[in-house]
Amino acid sequence: MSGAEGARSLLLTHERGAGTAVLAVDLGGTAMKGAVVSDRGETLVELTRPTPASEVVGALISLFRDLGESASGLGCRVVGAGVATPGMIDEERGIVRYASNLDWRDVPLRDALRDALDVPVALGHDVRAAGVAERLIGAARGTGDFVLVPIGTGVAAALVTAGGTVTGATGAAGEFGHIPVVIDGEQCTCGQRGCLEVYVSGAGLARRYAAAGGPALSSREIVARLGSDAVADRVWTRAVDVLAQGLNILTLLLDPEVIVLGGGFSRAGDALMIPLTARMSAGLAWRERPRVVRSELGGDAGRTGAAILAFRAAGLEAVADEWRAVIPTP
Known part of the structure; x- marks a missing residue:
């Protein structure tokens, strides 16, 4: 199996079962791509919704909650959430400084999500989050x-x-x-x-x-x-x-x-x-x-990066590192 095939099989396996999981969303100007991702790197649930013209934070919280309900229905314990968003991001403070296609300025997104979801939340820039995923399990690993x-x-x-x-x-x-x-x-x-x-x-x-x-x-x-x-x-x-x-x-x-x-x-x-x-x-x-x-992860890179950041926010850095161990370096 090639490295690319290994990455895809790791991320797109749809095994159903209990375990630890995170909620991940790649937030774009036209669509919000969400998933429940297990600690084995399996995408258990996928939900994609259009990004509304207004009240984006509320729609994003609704998507996360629906993902959380799906995770609970599978018997999963949700330990964190991650969102990748465009714009100028203060990742340390969890603030979207400016995102033109979302009409956002100084939005404290991480705090809003953490208050609504009651789990650790990671906020990342969409392209940088995709880079995290490509480095860990994609075309740049190693x-x-x-x-x-x-x-x-x-x-x-x-x-x-x-x-x-x-x-x-x-x-x-x-x-x-x-x-x-x-x-x-x-x-x-x-x-x-x-x-x-x-x-x-x-x-x-x-x-x-x-x-x-x-x-x-x-x-x-x-x-x-x-x-x-x-x-x-x-x-x-x-x-x-x-x-x-x-x-x-x-x-x-x-x-x-x-x-x-x-x-x-x-x-x-x-x-x-x-x-x-x-x-x-x-x-x-x-x-x-x-x-x-x-890219080996294609359009899933941002969402996968958000999942990795979510596990890290939950204090489970080693979880995603284990995903890399099963994929050959190119």
């Missing part, structure tokens, strides 16, 4: 120096060096998509020009394709047209060039052993990985590029 770059509607990064996650002075480290890599480039919604995600994200690719004369298509549909559509070829080539430049910047700053790519973009497979790695190598004159791989 290394303390890596970068996780999920590329979807937007682009961010989890930065891990010497085994520690870089959070920054304000909790905003990892805004990889808003590094201006194109001088005098196109306007970004953030107000800057030439930001990486203007060219590389799924939304950016679709917008640039339509602006160049193509029909309204998703990034996946644009990739499907490569080789037969000159406009698709042109915007894709530009996206890969910009991503290669951005990843080389990260390489020279952090010297990661491995770069893990996630999100919808990574599903382009060889259409992305072959030209990307070639252009990265060509752009690094005096050193080799790091290994570049696709």
